[in-house]
Every structure is written in C-alpha cells, then in structure tokens.
Amino acid sequence: MIFNPVLPGFNPDPSICRVGDDYYIATSTFEWYPGVQIHHSRNLVNWSLVKRPLERASQLDMRGDPDSCGVWAPCLSYADGLFWLVYTDVKRLDGNFKDAHNYIVTSPTIEGEWSDPVYINSSGFDPSLFHDEDGRKWFMNMLWNHRSNSVGGSPKHPAFAGILLQEYDPDAGKLVGPVKNVFQGSSHGLVEGPHLFKRKGWYYMTVAEGGTGYDHAVTMARSRSIDGPYEIHPDTFLITSANAPDAALQRAGHGQIVETPAGIVFHTHLCSRPLPGTRRSPLGRETAIQRCEWRDDDWLYLSQGGVMPFVEVPTEDPLVDPEPTKATHRIFDGDQLPPEFQWLRSPEPEKLFSMTGSALRLHARESIGSWFEQALVARRQEHFVFRAETEISFAPETIQQAAGLTHYYNRHKFHFLAVTWHEKLGRVLTILSCPGDWPDGRLEFPLDEPVQLPADGPVQLALEVDLGELRFFWRVSASEDWKQVGPVLDASVISDEGGRGEHASFTGAFVGMAAFDTSGSAIKADFSRFDYAPR
Incomplete structure (x- = not known):
C-alpha cells in the first residue's frame, strides 16, 4: 500500500514527473530557502529528498517577501534531455495585487546545478509547462484580476480569472504568439494550479479549485484542442474532501497526473490532517497520491471509487513496504x-x-x-x-x-x-x-x-x-x-x-x-x- 501522506509535513502543490523508472515530486517552499523541494522514488511508496534547485541569488532572492509568499506551485517536467522547472516568486500577499513573477530553470540532472532563470511573465501564479507530441511547448498560469474588491467578492471569486495559455519558444527564451484564456473553471470558483495530460487525442486539464482550505478540490476538464473549449468532468471533481468533514485527509486538491510504465495512473494532491476535534493543521499542507483508472467514457476516476481521498492506496508492487519512521x-x-x-x-x-x-x-x-x-x-x-x-x-x-x-x-x-x-x-x-x-x-x-x-x-x-x-x-x-x-x-x-x-x-x-x-x-x-x- 501507499500510505498517505507520502510526504508528511509542509510539502504542498505536488507536481509529479516520471523519467524511466524514476519518479520525482516537486513541492512549494514559499519563503524557506533554498527554493523548491524535489523528492525521488522508484515505487511511489518511499520518497527521499534529493534536491532544492533554487539555491543561489541569481535564481531566487526572497528578502522582503511577506510570510507565505516566495516560491509558489512549481511544475516539474522532462523533455529534450532536460528537466524543466517552472516556478513563481510572489512578492505581495495583501490587497489587490500579488506581483507574481514566473520563471523557468533547466538541468540535465535533478541532483546537478540548475540554470539561471528565464523570466516568463507576471500575469498570475501557478505556472505550468506542457510538452506536446509535436515538440511545441505550452505555458499556462492562472490569471490574477486585481480589479476585484476581495477574493470572495461578487461575482464569485473574481480575482481568479481563468487559465491562460501561450506558446513558449525555448530557443528565444520567451512566450510567443497569442495568449488565450482557455478555461474559466467550474462554479466552485478559485481556479488555479493547471496541469495538462494528453491521451487518445484528448487534452486533459486538472486544476485546483475552491481555495486551499476545506473546500479545496481537483477539478478535471478535457478538450480535443489544446486551446479549448474544455468540457468539465461528469462529477466535476476528481478528488475533494469538501463534503466529507470526517475524512482523515482534508483540504485535498492541487496535483498532477502520472502514468507508470505499465500504464497505471496515479494523481498527486495536497492535503492536510487537522488535529482531532479541531480545524487546525500544524503539519501544513502535505503530499498524497491516489490511484486512478480510465473508464469507458474516457474520463479519469479514483480506482477505489468516489472523490474522497484515501489514506491507504494500492500500489503496483504489493511487496513494497513503507520505510519505518526514525528519529x-x-x-x-x-x-x-x-x-x-x-x-x-x-x-x-x-x-x-x-x-x-x-x-x-x-x-x-x-x-x-x-x-x-x-x-x-x-x-x-x-x-x-x-x-x-x-x-x-x-x-x-x-x-x-x-x-x-x-x-x-x-x-x-x-x-x-x-x-x-x-x-x-x-x-x-x-x-x-x-x-x-x-x-x-x-x-x-x-x-x-x-x-x-x-x-x-x-x-x-x-x-x-x-x-x-x-x-x-x-x-x-x-x-x-x-x-x-x-x-x-x-x-x-x-x-x-x-x-x-x-x-x-x-x-x-x-x-x-x-x-x-x-x-x-x-x-x-x-x-x-x-x-x-x-x-
């Protein structure tokens, strides 16, 4: 079994990437230095910290960043012989603005030295990079609308104004072509954290919605064209604890699809475990993994049923045991x-x-x-x-x-x-x-x-x-x-x-x-x- 959370303690916004038999998860570090934690596993059960790639001033300087700003929601991918890491450095939390600057760094190896950053844009946070089958690369981030009076204003959550898509030219080191708002999210609101996965000609997008509190969720949508229109999953959510106040894993949302070499699908997500009888989570937002399956309608579902995340999840190899906790x-x-x-x-x-x-x-x-x-x-x-x-x-x-x-x-x-x-x-x-x-x-x-x-x-x-x-x-x-x-x-x-x-x-x-x-x-x-x- 996978026993969730697989990354206990503060490890939110998990982006997962497989290269051969090796799995990597990148998580947010916010104001803690060096930036971004990358864990490695070969079985999805046991994970070890192998790198914090943003480790020098040319990549990241957060002096003056307010509490809970800094590095938000990285996206880790592999293509063209390189690992690609996209991240945001958020310079403001309060008020109408976020001042969220998005960058890309690369490295031929996870454990080695990563490049100096390429600046991408500042239009919103939670950036993601998708490498399409034809070799083109597409950059996404949520669009921040500063004109709202508050995140919870009317219409619902107007600051979260959709998911932007634009082509990225790695040779030029910049975005090119038109920028398009391709997905407004569901009625749940607060759409963010986009990731793409391609299968059978469909572009599947998973996003985080509901805010990173107790209404958090992984919402799924798909389109035949990368720039939409996107139709929403029949159940809207792939994973959520929003209507399960007694679930062991609360605040479930924001993650990414990964497929094993045998074709089994898993989806990471953040979660929290409140202290008994409270709604306080000292360990912060942690990383969990759920096993999924494609059904006849070509939509993804949790293989154990429903949308509520599970603590114990079947893995590929029944002989793998979790490593014991040690002092x-x-x-x-x-x-x-x-x-x-x-x-x-x-x-x-x-x-x-x-x-x-x-x-x-x-x-x-x-x-x-x-x-x-x-x-x-x-x-x-x-x-x-x-x-x-x-x-x-x-x-x-x-x-x-x-x-x-x-x-x-x-x-x-x-x-x-x-x-x-x-x-x-x-x-x-x-x-x-x-x-x-x-x-x-x-x-x-x-x-x-x-x-x-x-x-x-x-x-x-x-x-x-x-x-x-x-x-x-x-x-x-x-x-x-x-x-x-x-x-x-x-x-x-x-x-x-x-x-x-x-x-x-x-x-x-x-x-x-x-x-x-x-x-x-x-x-x-x-x-x-x-x-x-x-x-």
Whole structure:
C-alpha cells in the first residue's frame, strides 16, 4: 500500500514527473530557502529528498517577501534531455495585487546545478509547462484580476480569472504568439494550479479549485484542442474532501497526473490532517497520491471509487513496504548543513550561519519574524507528537541578544525558548511567544520571571509537542534531570489555520534554532547538536 501522506509535513502543490523508472515530486517552499523541494522514488511508496534547485541569488532572492509568499506551485517536467522547472516568486500577499513573477530553470540532472532563470511573465501564479507530441511547448498560469474588491467578492471569486495559455519558444527564451484564456473553471470558483495530460487525442486539464482550505478540490476538464473549449468532468471533481468533514485527509486538491510504465495512473494532491476535534493543521499542507483508472467514457476516476481521498492506496508492487519512521540525531561536526534543515528568504546564508566543524554557528541578525535577514535554521514538523533537543553555547551581553529553540510558523505564530540577558540576573532563560497575533505580531512573555542560568557554559534546551500542547524543558548537563520551564503553550496555533487563518498561511510548523541581535553586533550562538524524535 501507499500510505498517505507520502510526504508528511509542509510539502504542498505536488507536481509529479516520471523519467524511466524514476519518479520525482516537486513541492512549494514559499519563503524557506533554498527554493523548491524535489523528492525521488522508484515505487511511489518511499520518497527521499534529493534536491532544492533554487539555491543561489541569481535564481531566487526572497528578502522582503511577506510570510507565505516566495516560491509558489512549481511544475516539474522532462523533455529534450532536460528537466524543466517552472516556478513563481510572489512578492505581495495583501490587497489587490500579488506581483507574481514566473520563471523557468533547466538541468540535465535533478541532483546537478540548475540554470539561471528565464523570466516568463507576471500575469498570475501557478505556472505550468506542457510538452506536446509535436515538440511545441505550452505555458499556462492562472490569471490574477486585481480589479476585484476581495477574493470572495461578487461575482464569485473574481480575482481568479481563468487559465491562460501561450506558446513558449525555448530557443528565444520567451512566450510567443497569442495568449488565450482557455478555461474559466467550474462554479466552485478559485481556479488555479493547471496541469495538462494528453491521451487518445484528448487534452486533459486538472486544476485546483475552491481555495486551499476545506473546500479545496481537483477539478478535471478535457478538450480535443489544446486551446479549448474544455468540457468539465461528469462529477466535476476528481478528488475533494469538501463534503466529507470526517475524512482523515482534508483540504485535498492541487496535483498532477502520472502514468507508470505499465500504464497505471496515479494523481498527486495536497492535503492536510487537522488535529482531532479541531480545524487546525500544524503539519501544513502535505503530499498524497491516489490511484486512478480510465473508464469507458474516457474520463479519469479514483480506482477505489468516489472523490474522497484515501489514506491507504494500492500500489503496483504489493511487496513494497513503507520505510519505518526514525528519529534523527544530528551532531554538527561537519561542513554541511544536514539536508532536512532550511532557513528563511536569504540567498546569502553565510551572513546567517556557518559550520565551525564542531557546531552550527548562528550569526544573530534581525528580530525573530523579520522578513529580511533572520538567523533561523529549522526543519519541518512531520509528526503530531515529537520531541526536539539542542545544546547551545551563547554569551549574551544585552537584552537585545537572544538565542535558543523555537517552534515556528511565521512572524505572528511562534514559541521561542531563549537564552538572553537580564539587567539584574545576568544570563537567563525566557520565553517569547506570539500565539497568532495578526497583524501586529505582538509578543507575550509566559514566564512571570526569567530563569537564572550559570554565568557561562552550554545549556541544553528541549521541547515536546503532544498534539495541541507544547512544553519547554532545560538543563545544564546530561547528568541532570530535565526541568520544565513555563506553562503548557498552545501548539495548535502553530498551524495553517491559527492566527490569520488557512487562506493566508501556506507553509507549516517548523522546529529549530534561532538567534537575534537587535544591537546590530551579530553575536554568535553555537549549537552542537539537534535531535528530532517522533513519539
């Protein structure tokens, strides 16, 4: 069986591509750097992260991009001996505009260095590139209409104004010929995320509709001509949980068709798993896969029936078992950041952190939550119940300096256990918490008094998340028992739906190490290890 989600934790907008016996899924990374995650599999069951291709300033610079902007909805394809990656860098979220710039990069291999980007257009987000049988290439994206007063205005969702199609000339590196709005979507509204698949002379388009919240859906349409007109699937939706409030996989939508060498069809999609009894999804939008089948009417349907996504899905090879979940124990004694970690926005990581050979050294920069240069290195939360630990060596000299362990979503949703300085007590431990205060991002300080620490030496920090509850712990050395610090905090707010809500929060919960120095002196904070263990 395939057990969904196959990519747990923040991995939305999955674009799937097969080359021979190798499958690749590209997912959105938004403001997290490097841009785009690409996972590899040979059986659709077990996946491993193999590349984040947007890794230098000429490809991507997101400093100043607001929360949940940056890299949206990549499309990965293979043709002419090259992998093609299309992506959007979104520079604005609020108001009538998005300022969504679309680019293409290429590489002969997934793991190698990818090209500098070719700029395509800025007319909307969710770009896609289709390689037709005659060798022509077609570029699509949704059209953003800034004239609407709001996304939910009248007529329904006027900002989402259809799917644009235009030919792409790879030799000239630009779009050519007429641009045409080829599909307005169904009455469900909010049409986005287009992908094309060709079979028996039909062009099949799957799109995302309903917004990326609990009304999300994969809608299907087809046409004999690539530029339409497109007729909608008899059931409208191929995949959705919109009318299934008890389904294990919620918010299902936005994915792509892939066909195995044996001709079996699967469709990826994003989904989320809310905490029991809530509509809060701390793991963000995750990637799942559904098995499909072509029926006599030449339409695609879920092979297990209906439109609701399944957790357990039959695969081609019944002998393949999912790999067991394991804890990760990272000792920072090398010269490379372990692959599960990312940082925020900046293409100049040397300003934010370095590997000393015995520690991950954060060079404390702007405040936690900054949209520009923030020294925060973290990994995805992939389990509802887990424990994380680290050890920090840090000698603050002012209240403006702090470093420690954080459970982080964005600038208005985080909890931060920090070593800092107090005028009377010297080096202390405190908690800075922002439990969803949007738009101001004002802090709360859950400790009545900071905890005095020894004047120098390393400190060990830990946190435990149990569904919607978070507890912080500390100790000076391994010979001591762990001591809880502060009250139980609300972990559920570190979620898509916490604070501002699902339609403006597109990433997921991270856990990691952070340091800030608002004096501007860039004090160093050394972390010797980081452990992540699901419970």
